[in-house]
């Protein structure tokens with residue numbers, strides 16, 4: 030895999046121990062009332078690894094992402110990030126959560142803040158970065174995702190693709206160990222999907238650890254080390270993108286792929 034040979038990216042501090050487990054998900058179960066939405070989920074994501082999660086609607090992909098970041102509680106099992114359990118609440122949770130960037134389908138930018146302020150806010154408030162330093166880093170990140178010329182605008186003045194790229198820059202501003210993306214291109218007009226995927230592919234090549242829920246097979250083929258296929262709350266298959274797309278093992282994966290490919 031050629032991307033493993035690349036050097037340390039400017040925006041991450043993670044490559045030093047690349048290959049070691051970063052996210053360990055051990056026998057996780059989650060119910061919503063009667064509904065068993067995560068069933069004995071076990072998987073490990075290594076530093077620098079890019080994992081694409083795919084599966085039918087309602088299979089538990091978003092719940093898994095949210096559980097990793099403690100936006101959702103779990104009933105049993107454990108999830109650790111860099112060896113640390115995320116506590117249920119409190120200052121310690123805020124500290125550990127800052128290690129995990131999250132990009133959602135709806136861009137979730139602060140609508141009353143400028144693009145630049147969206148990116149500097151958390152580093153100033155949570156990481157106590159001096160304003161000038163936060164601004165300099167934010168401008169570098171906005172440059173990297175190709176929207177530096179929009180820094181002074183309000184989010185509503187940007188296209189959906191530009192807003193999502195700002196959301197990615199905002200998550201990078203916290204120097205996360207891991208970025209979770211839940212269908213980051215699903216809300217975009219078709220002509221804007223590639224500009225966001227290109228940024229994601231760039232991050233993957235630079236060695237960012239990523240868990241990405243997406244049905245964009247082009248992204249999976251180009252960037253993923255591994256595909257996790259979920260159905261009915263279970264991880265049904267785990268394989269390289271090549272193997273998964275050309276030779277899915279389970280009926281559920283075959284059926285799913287026949288509908289989306």
Ligand code: ADP
Nearest residue numbers: 061064066084085086087088089090091092093
């Ligand atoms: P996916 O992201 O794969 O589409 P989700 O994780 O969003 O799936 O949802 C998995 C299942 O859990 C679905 O049946 C969904 O309706 C249900 N679910 C999700 N969130 C909640 C909630 N807050 N309360 C009750 N049921 C929920």
Ligand code: MG
Nearest residue numbers: 090091092211
């Ligand atoms: Mg979802």
